[in-house]
Amino acid sequence: MSRVSIPFSAGDVSALARSLRDQLVQCGHTPSHLELLNMLARSTGHRNFQSLRAQAAAENQLRQAPPVEPPVDYVLVKRLAAYFDARGRLERWPAKEGLRELCLWVFWSRLPAKRDLSEAQLSGQLRSDHLFGDHALLRRELCDRGLVSRTADGRQYRRVERQPPAGAVALIRHLTARQEAAGGKAQ
Structure with a gap:
């Protein structure tokens, strides 16, 4: 299975850090890989990592697709x-x-x-x-x-x-x- 690169950016790195800290404190244990991915995604406003990945995939498909010209009547x-x-x-x-x-x-x-x-x-x-x-x-x-x-x-x-x-x-x-x-x- 090939890995797709998922872009990650945060408008405010300070808000990202605060959100991650708060989520880690609430977690109470060492988070798993998936839990960390979900925390990162939530820190940038997504519901979870799956939502972030779906957003990136849709954006990538739209960038690659040629614009659709409506047919002439x-x-x-x-x-x-x-x-x-x-x-x-x-x-x-x-x-x-x-x-x-x-x-x-x-x-x-x-x-x-x-x-x-x-x-x-x-x-x-x-x-x-x-x-x-x-x-x-x-x-x-x-x-x-x-x-x-x-x-x-x-x-x-x-x-x-x-x-x-x-x-x-x-x-x-x-x-x-x-x-x-x-x-x-x-x-």
Whole structure:
């Protein structure tokens, strides 16, 4: 049987020493190997050594496991693509909340990274990317959902660098490819 290394650390060595002393005094005899392991584990806030070992094993497994990317719902991407014209402009604001958020990622992807924009610049970009005439709604939604940050006075806006969800990435790629195929400018 191979031995697995179990990390052991204590935030406060003085508290560890006091806890061990108190447990040894209560024990009244020379503790066994297992009793000592349990005392050490309890000194760092675990129920017993088994709990400490299970925590270490779970943490090790999670570190080694690749992050699970949720599958892309291509039916949803296709349905969302119908909200955009051939040039990639949003024709109407979706009624469903989940659809709105994915559409906002398209606007987010078209904003310049790591650059401040004035309200007029952001509004101009949003006006050119939709057809239903409410750039203020889009600006507000981008800010409310944390995709764009703004200064307290509302004069400067900046795209917040985040990883879009898989569905949004698929939608952005699809719209870009469709735009290029139609001869429009790709964002």
